[in-house]
Amino acid sequence: MHGKTGQTSMMLIVIAIIIFMAIGVFLLISSIKPVNNDYYNLYAHNLLLSVLRRNTGYGGYCDTISSTISCAYMTSYRNCGGVECRNLSYEMVPQLMESVIKPNLDYCMTVEPENTTSGEKLNYGPRCDVVNSKATKWTANEKILQYDANLNIRMTISEA
Amino acid sequence: MKAQIHLMEYVLLSFFVLLIIVMITLFLTGWQMSTINSEQTRVTNAKAEFLLRAFANSPYINKNTYKEGSMLEDSKLSSINCEDLQKIYGEEWFAQIETLEFTDECTQDNYPSCGKWTFCKKEGDAIVFELPVNIYRTMTGEIDIGKLYVGLYKGG
Numbered sequence: 001m002h003g004k005t006g007q008t009s010m011m012l013i014v015i016a017i018i019i020f021m022a023i024g025v026f027l028l029i030s031s032i033k034p035v036n037n038d039y040y041n042l043y044a045h046n047l048l049l050s051v052l053r054r055n056t057g058y059g060g061y062c063d064t065i066s067s068t069i070s071c072a073y074m075t076s077y078r079n080c081g082g083v084e085c086r087n088l089s090y091e092m093v094p095q096l097m098e099s100v101i102k103p104n105l106d107y108c109m110t111v112e113p114e115n116t117t118s119g120e121k122l123n124y125g126p127r128c129d130v131v132n133s134k135a136t137k138w139t140a141n142e143k144i145l146q147y148d149a150n151l152n153i154r155m156t157i158s159e160a
Numbered sequence: 161m162k163a164q165i166h167l168m169e170y171v172l173l174s175f176f177v178l179l180i181i182v183m184i185t186l187f188l189t190g191w192q193m194s195t196i197n198s199e200q201t202r203v204t205n206a207k208a209e210f211l212l213r214a215f216a217n218s219p220y221i222n223k224n225t226y227k228e229g230s231m232l233e234d235s236k237l238s239s240i241n242c243e244d245l246q247k248i249y250g251e252e253w254f255a256q257i258e259t260l261e262f263t264d265e266c267t268q269d270n271y272p273s274c275g276k277w278t279f280c281k282k283e284g285d286a287i288v289f290e291l292p293v294n295i296y297r298t299m300t301g302e303i304d305i306g307k308l309y310v311g312l313y314k315g316g
Contacts, residue, residue, distance in 0.1 A: 008173060
């Protein structure tokens with residue numbers, strides 16, 4: 001009789017432990033929030049698009065951010081407001097990005113020619129290596145159409 | 161004495177069994193409530209996101225020539241009001257558009273030297289989504305950049 005009661009107590013203790021473990025797993029699962037990929041993809045796309053479309057105030061070769069980047073890649077020797085296109089793009093793009101992007105996000109913008117993978121790349125973003133090494137990141141692509149060579153613009157964002 | 165000890169053992173056992181049953185019941189109820197809550201949050205999030213997309217691409221506030229959308233025209237933003245938009249998107253939401261340069265709320269008096277438009281009152285607990293957009297300045301033809309906030313009130 002004593003043996004049976006002891007066994008039953010043991011069983012109850014095991015069941016109690018299983019229940020506590022199940023509660024622990026449940027709390028752990030419920031604390032993990034799913035990432036909203038649709039929203040972040042839309043955010044990345046709109047961030048890239050709205051930055052590219054924006055007027056710089058310089059006019060000419062640097063009328064918009066898009067044309068400034070194009071000038072920076074294709075004819076970097078040209079000047080806008082007394083500043084070389086490339087330097088101007090390195091100054092304006094990060095400044096604009098920092099003022100628009102959500103504070104919990106990092107960004108990396110890459111410009112490269114469409115037809116060749118060996119061409120020079122322009123990178124904008126202070127933490128490109130961190131952003132590109134993240135497992136969870138969202139990417140948007142746009143194209144700047146040029147007479148000589150189209151440019152591919154890739155924007156990657158990740159949580160900081 | 162032996163019988164009393166046996167009785168005590170059975171009482172303790174019964175107590176543990178009852179405790180486990182109560183715990184299972186509480187756990188399952190909690191699970192169910194949490195599932196319902198997360199489903200409600202998911203649905204509200206999806207609605208808010210849909211509203212954000214609809215707003216960013218609405219022909220009522222976008223410049224017609226930009227097919228990709230997200231090019232809000234300041235003259236359209238200044239001429240439309242909450243009631244007009246509620247006829248399209250329903251109630252229980254608000255939207256705000258802010259440019260980086262101007263922080264003044266746009267009125268008939270200060271247009272176009274303004275950069276903030278608010279549609280429907282911001283009140284209560286809402287799920288808010290943010291999106292970068294362009295603002296087309298009708299008077300100068302310049303393209304500005306700004307942020308669109310769309311909030312959906314919880315339970316809306």
